[in-house]
Amino acid sequence: MTMKAETMLNLYRRHTKTCTKGYPQNHRVFQPRNQKEKAKDCECPISAEGTLTTEGLISNRSTRTANWEEAVAVAQLWLEWGATTQPETDQGDNPTIRYVVDSFLTSIGPKGRNLEANTQTGFSVLLQQRLLPWCQIKGYNHIREFDSLDVTTKFTESWVNLQPTRNRKEERIVLDQPLADSTKKAELERLRHFFRYCKERRWLEENQATKIKVTSQTKKKYGMEPKEQQRIFAEIAKFDGGSQNATELLAFCMVMRYAGLRISDATTLHDTQLVTRASGGGWAIRVHEMRKTKELVYVPIPNEVEQILRKVPFKGQQHGKRYWFWSGEGKPKTATNNWYTKVMKPIKKAAATKAFLHDVSPHTFRHTFAISHLNAGTDIKFVSRWLGHANTGVTEKHYAHAIHSTFVASDSAYDESMKKQAAVLPVSV
Ligand SMILES: [Zn+2]
Numbered sequence: 001m002t003m004k005a006e007t008m009l010n011l012y013r014r015h016t017k018t019c020t021k022g023y024p025q026n027h028r029v030f031q032p033r034n035q036k037e038k039a040k041d042c043e044c045p046i047s048a049e050g051t052l053t054t055e056g057l058i059s060n061r062s063t064r065t066a067n068w069e070e071a072v073a074v075a076q077l078w079l080e081w082g083a084t085t086q087p088e089t090d091q092g093d094n095p096t097i098r099y100v101v102d103s104f105l106t107s108i109g110p111k112g113r114n115l116e117a118n119t120q121t122g123f124s125v126l127l128q129q130r131l132l133p134w135c136q137i138k139g140y141n142h143i144r145e146f147d148s149l150d151v152t153t154k155f156t157e158s159w160v161n162l163q164p165t166r167n168r169k170e171e172r173i174v175l176d177q178p179l180a181d182s183t184k185k186a187e188l189e190r191l192r193h194f195f196r197y198c199k200e201r202r203w204l205e206e207n208q209a210t211k212i213k214v215t216s217q218t219k220k221k222y223g224m225e226p227k228e229q230q231r232i233f234a235e236i237a238k239f240d241g242g243s244q245n246a247t248e249l250l251a252f253c254m255v256m257r258y259a260g261l262r263i264s265d266a267t268t269l270h271d272t273q274l275v276t277r278a279s280g281g282g283w284a285i286r287v288h289e290m291r292k293t294k295e296l297v298y299v300p301i302p303n304e305v306e307q308i309l310r311k312v313p314f315k316g317q318q319h320g321k322r323y324w325f326w327s328g329e330g331k332p333k334t335a336t337n338n339w340y341t342k343v344m345k346p347i348k349k350a351a352a353t354k355a356f357l358h359d360v361s362p363h364t365f366r367h368t369f370a371i372s373h374l375n376a377g378t379d380i381k382f383v384s385r386w387l388g389h390a391n392t393g394v395t396e397k398h399y400a401h402a403i404h405s406t407f408v409a410s411d412s413a414y415d416e417s418m419k420k421q422a423a424v425l426p427v428s429v
Contacts, residue, residue, distance in 0.1 A: 008050045008051050008052070008079060009048045009049070009050035009052075009058075009075045009078065009079060010030070010048065010049050010050055011030070011031055011046055011047070011048050011063070011068070011071050011072065011075060012028040012029060012030045012031075012046065012047060012048075012049075013028070013029045013030075013041075013042065013044045013045070013046055013047075013066075014026060014027075014028060014044065014045060014046075014047040014060060014062075015027045015028075015029070015042065015044045016044050016045070019042050019044050020042045020043055021040060021041075021042040023042065023044070029041070029042075031068050043066050044066065045062050045063070045064070045065070045066050046062075046063045046065060046066060046067075046068065046071040047060050047061055047062050047063065048061050048063055048071070048074075048075055048078070049061065052078060052079065052081075052082050052083055052084070053082035054081070054082035054083045055082065055083040055084060058084060061084055063075065063110075064110070064111070065110050067110075070110040070114075071110075073109060073110055074110055074111055077106060077109075077111060080102075086103075086106065093202055093203065094142050094143065094144050094203070095142070095143055095203060096141055096142055096143070097131065097132065097135050097140065097141060097142065097143050097145075098132065100143045100198060100203060101127045101128065101131065101132060104123070104127065104194055104197050104198075105120075105123065105124055105127065105128075107197070108120055108123060122186070122190055123190055123193075123194070125162065126187055126190045126191060126194070127194065129162060130155075130158070130159060130162075130187075131155070134155055134158050143198055143203050143204060144203070144204070146195065146198075146204060146208060147204055147205045147206060147208065148208070149208045149211055149212075151208075152191075152208035152209055152211075152212065153208075153212055155191075156184075156187075156188060156191065156209075156212055159179050159184060159187060160179065161179055161180075161183075181214060184214045185214045188209060188212060188214055191209040192207060192209040192210055194209075195207040195208065195209045195210075220398070220399075220400070220401055221363075221367040221370070221371075221398045221399060222357070222358035222359075222364070222367060222371075223364060223367045223368030223369075223370070223371035223372065223402075224356065224358075224360055224364050224365075224367075224368050225356075225357055228350070228356050228357070228360065229257075229368065231350040231353070231354070232253075232346055232347055232350045232360070233250070233253070234350070235346035235347075235349045235350045236249050236250050236253055236346045237250065238346075239345070239346055244313075247308065247311055247312060248312050248324075248325070249342060249343070249346070250308060251305075251308040251309055251311070251312045251324065252266055252324075252325055252339065252343070253343060253362075253365055254304070254305050254308055255269060255285070255305060255309075256362065256365035256366055256369070257365040257366075257368060257369055258301055258302055258304075258305050258369065259285045259299045259301050259305065259369070259386075260299060260366050260369035260370060260386050260387055261285070261287065261299075261366065262363075262366060263336055263339060263340060263343070263362045263363065264332065264333075264336045265287050266325065266339070267325050267326050267332060267335050267336045267339050268323065268325075268326050268332050268335075269285070269323070269324055269325060270321040270322055270323045270324070271314070271321065271322045271324075272320075272321055273285055273286050273287065274306065274309065277300055278298070282300065282301075282303060283300070283301050283303065283305070283306040284298055284299060284300045284301060285298075285299050285301055286298050286299075287299070287388065297385065297386065297387075297388040298385075298386075299386045309324060312324050312325075315327050315328075316328030316329065325339065339362070340361075340362055343362040344361070344362065347360050347361070347362075366387070367398075367399075369386075369387075370383055370386075370387055370395070370398070370399055370402075371399055371402040373386075374399055374402045374403055374405060375402055375405050376405065377405045377408060377409030378409070379409070379410075380392050380395055380396065380403065383395060383399075
């Protein structure tokens with residue numbers, strides 16, 4: 001496709017009888033160049049006329065779209081093909097990668113299934129910005145190279161963030177930033193889709209992309225050290241000159257630290273969630289885990305947490321629920337973000353006097369909750385439920401480095417149980 005070729009087709013709306021702007025039937029109006037012309041534009045189908053290298057002169061040939069951008073894309077394809085239909089190729093059963101990519105993108109484009117614009121963009125990024133350049137570097141020309149799991153794997157490992165964040169202050173571009181797990185999964189899903197298309201056409205023996213898995217790199221979660229926690233709570237007590245705002249902030253942080261609530265759940269905590277314990281005395285917090293498991297989470301809390309909550313006036317009310325930390329108006333997400341900023345203030349102050357062992361953010365309160373319980377030898381099953389994890393596997397993945405103590409506790413629980421069973425074991429000699 002050359003720039004010169006682009007001048008060879010003219011695009012215009014060929015108005016129909018039912019034209020919304022009342023243009024006469026078959027009248028031509030070309031692509032609007034400014035706002036004034038745009039206002040006069042309608043929804044009639046776009047046609048093309050001009051010369052194509054193979055097909056020759058064409059006139060009033062419908063592009064089968066009423067969208068200018070799509071029509072331009074169609075025209076470009078026609079110019080590339082030299083015809084209004086895709087030419088038969090002699091690519092045989094091992095076409096070039098470039099041919100396969102073009103063929104696939106056409107099949108999902110306006111001339112084909114016309115998938116949603118976002119979907120099309122996703123595929124063209126994967127195929128044109130990742131696959132083609134990579135193959136060029138590696139010297140791979142034919143699609144059959146991807147019948148190798150090794151080649152396919154190496155290709156998926158080459159993916160980096162194509163829009164690395166720019167450090168504004170220094171205008172420094174961070175290169176080779178790895179893809180986020182979620183993006184990598186989406187890319188892999190697209191690659192599988194593309195290879196399936198190739199397999200259906202017998203251009204590939206197997207869809208090697210289905211054998212590749214994205215192993216999510218779950219980071220270890222660290223809690224704060226007891227002394228670090230002390231310093232942070234001391235800063236919270238001084239917050240806003242130790243006013244009512246300090247009490248409120250302290251209550252908020254205690255809910256995260258001693259009930260293990262996520263910052264979003266702490267933000268929307270309301271009075272009906274505070275309940276008396278199942279065992280009778282004391283208090284517990286109930287949370288509808290909305291994010292993942294959708295199960296009801298029940299966490300016992302120390303009396304101090306209940307007491308401080310009673311000292312905090314309600315901020316808002318909605319549907320009979322009284323909220324401590326949210327006005328009940330606007331998006332909870334916005335309120336959560338505001339709390340994040342607020343909690344970071346005392347954390348930063350505490351960090352300024354002495355650096356923390358690991359990074360500390362509001363989430364660290366929840367991690368500290370989990371790790372402290374695990375370190376105390378609490379059954380991971382309970383900790384997992386308090387956190388609202390779908391299963392203990394999730395908990396283990398995050399906090400594996402803190403689980404040794406639970407094994408020690410499990411040893412003594414076993415021995416205790418055996419004592420109660422008064423079991424006599426048959427001993428072989
Ligand atoms: Zn019209």
